[in-house]
Amino acid sequence: MKKEALDAAKAAFVTESECIKEMAEYFDEAAYSKAAELLKNAERIGATGCGHSGILCRHFAHLMCCIEQPAKFISPAEAVHGGTGYLQKGDVCLFASRGGRTAELLPIMEICKRKGVSIIAVTENEDSPIARGADVVLHQHVNRETDRYNCQGTTSSTSLGVIFHVLQTILIEETGFKNEQFALIHPGGAVGERLNNK
Numbered sequence: 001m002k003k004e005a006l007d008a009a010k011a012a013f014v015t016e017s018e019c020i021k022e023m024a025e026y027f028d029e030a031a032y033s034k035a036a037e038l039l040k041n042a043e044r045i046g047a048t049g050c051g052h053s054g055i056l057c058r059h060f061a062h063l064m065c066c067i068e069q070p071a072k073f074i075s076p077a078e079a080v081h082g083g084t085g086y087l088q089k090g091d092v093c094l095f096a097s098r099g100g101r102t103a104e105l106l107p108i109m110e111i112c113k114r115k116g117v118s119i120i121a122v123t124e125n126e127d128s129p130i131a132r133g134a135d136v137v138l139h140q141h142v143n144r145e146t147d148r149y150n151c152q153g154t155t156s157s158t159s160l161g162v163i164f165h166v167l168q169t170i171l172i173e174e175t176g177f178k179n180e181q182f183a184l185i186h187p188g189g190a191v192g193e194r195l196n197n198k
Contacts, residue, residue, distance in 0.1 A: 012146035012154070019143045019155050020162055026141045027166075034136045036170045038118045039064070042092040045071035046117070048079060049096035050104055052153030053160060057096050060164040067168060067177045068185070076104040084108060089116035097121070098140055098156050100128020109133045122163055138163055 001009075039045060045064050047057035057073050064071035074083050074093070087093055093112050095105055100123035109130065112119055121134035124142060131137045140163060146154040171177070183195035 008146070008148065015144060015146050016155050016158050019141065019159055022143060023141045023159060023162060026139045028139065031136055031138055032166070032170060035120050035138060035167065036174055038092045038120060038136065039069060039167065039171060040174055042090065042118070043070070044087060044091040045069060046074045046084075046087050046091065046093035047071060047096070048074045048076055048093060048105060048108055050076055050102050052157045053096040053098065053102075056157055056160045056164065057094065059161065060094065060096075060167075063164055063168040064171075066182065066186070067172055067175065068181060069171060069175075074108070076102075076108065079108045079111070084111045084115070087112065087115060087117045090118075092118045092120060094120045094122065095130050095134065096123075096140075096160055097128070097130050098124050098142065098160075100125035100130040102130070105130060122160060 045061070047060045048054070049057045054073070054076070061071040061073045072086055074086065093108070095109065097105055100121070106129060109119060111117075113133070119134040120136050120138065121130045122138045122140050123131050124140045125131060126137055126139060140156070140159055142156045142159050144150050144155060145152050179195060183192070186192045187196055
């Protein structure tokens with residue numbers, strides 16, 4: 001391995017760990033409380049984003065399903081071709097866009113508004129179209145990406161994942177979710193074996 005590569009690898013750990021520590025300073029109790037309330041009371045949860053944000057939205061949908069809050073990733077490409085039919089009045093759709101200007105998401109926001117679907121935005125840009133169109137905004141803090149060009153979706157993916165983990169952690173407490181429920185829906189793998197052997 002080149003010395004430059006080794007130095008960059010070590011620096012990546014520092015960059016991402018510092019980002020997570022700094023994120024705590026941006027924790028907005030009122031915003032997270034409102035987001036949690038919307039998610040808790042929704043019959044269905046949608047999540048949408050492009051690129052790395054979209055990949056992390058799939059993770060968010062799975063996190064919600066794991067605590068029995070029915071959720072689905074809505075592909076931006078499919079959303080405007082009928083995919084938003086999944087969402088009904090009173091549901092929630094989470095939009096993830098670091099810059100808050102992802103063009104593919106704007107028509108989906110309009111559909112959600114017309115259908116009476118509440119919108120949670122996760123973005124670094126609180127003065128963006130996606131933030132302005134949301135019912136609640138969760139601030140995404142990113143210090144810098146780990147690559148030398150500060151371009152790849154590395155630290156920003158970690159930051160988004162942490163926000164989603166925090167939301168799930170809050171909802172477990174707010175809904176009173178029990179491990180016995182998880183054992184029923186997660187019989188597979190080492191986790192399922194551990195849960196169901198108790």
